[in-house]
């Protein structure tokens with residue numbers, strides 16, 4: 008990955024992945040793209056940036072050619088809760104953008120990454136220790152685009168020889184960007200509210216287990232997978248990865264170890280609860296560990312300590 012083009016670079020994953028790649032390989036090693044150009048944004052200011060609508064194939068191809076990239080990391084997509092409110096827009100953006108990105112990768116022989124999600128599983132998937140290869144009948148538009156994307160990426164590898172790779176991300180927790188319309192966002196919101204108010208009202212109900220991971224582990228996983236020996240990859244699109252599985256009461260107790268007075272109540276959002284109930288309780292990351300050495304570092308308490316430490320200054324500044 009000497010010269011990487013990233014779509015959706017202003018999102019939760021993109022903003023941190025671009026920063027890490029630029030830290031490792033230099034500011035000019037990444038051409039960051041997104042549909043808008045917020046001039047005061049660190050991702051825009053820290054290196055090459057282009058405005059790009061991923062539904063504009065010709066423009067995407069031109070940017071990749073002009074910057075002589077060797078890798079395309081395609082992140083632009085609507086997340087689960089927003090996608091459920093705007094399913095047609097979600098299909099057009101998530102699938103239209105992906106087809107364009109895969110075509111650019113095929114045309115220019117680029118290495119390719121796009122994420123899937125635990126959202127690619129559905130209510131009749133085995134819920135505990137969900138296998139790498141199993142039934143995938145998601146009941147959300149987000150999940151339909153994710154499982155379709157997995158199949159399309161495998162097709163482009165088998166049919167056209169494109170070096171496509173992906174992971175099924177769990178819920179990702181980070182402090183550098185605000186949550187972007189996902190179902191697992193409660194596990195991000197809770198840290199902000201704990202510092203602002205000392206309490207949180209969860210929109211996901213007690214006892215709802217979901218896989219989660221701290222963003223530094225997610226970024227390391229993408230880079231490790233993209234640098235992995237292709238001959239060792241039995242699977243490609245997309246690997247189960249996870250660092251932990253927890254429910255709202257677990258994260259409450261973890262925060263209380265740092266902030267004993269923290270309290271949590273519930274006001275369940277029926278739509279996001281329905282989405283969460285259709286996803287696994289925990290997935291099995293064995294294939295990722297065996298095929299490319301996936302190895303997360305943060306557990307729930309380590310993540311909590313770091314999140315509260317990093318967020319406290321920002322919350323105090325308002």
Ligand code: VAH
Pocket residue numbers: 086087088124125126149176177178179188189190191192
């Ligand atoms: C969402 N954060 O909630 C994303 C992710 C597994 C969840 O795909 O939509």
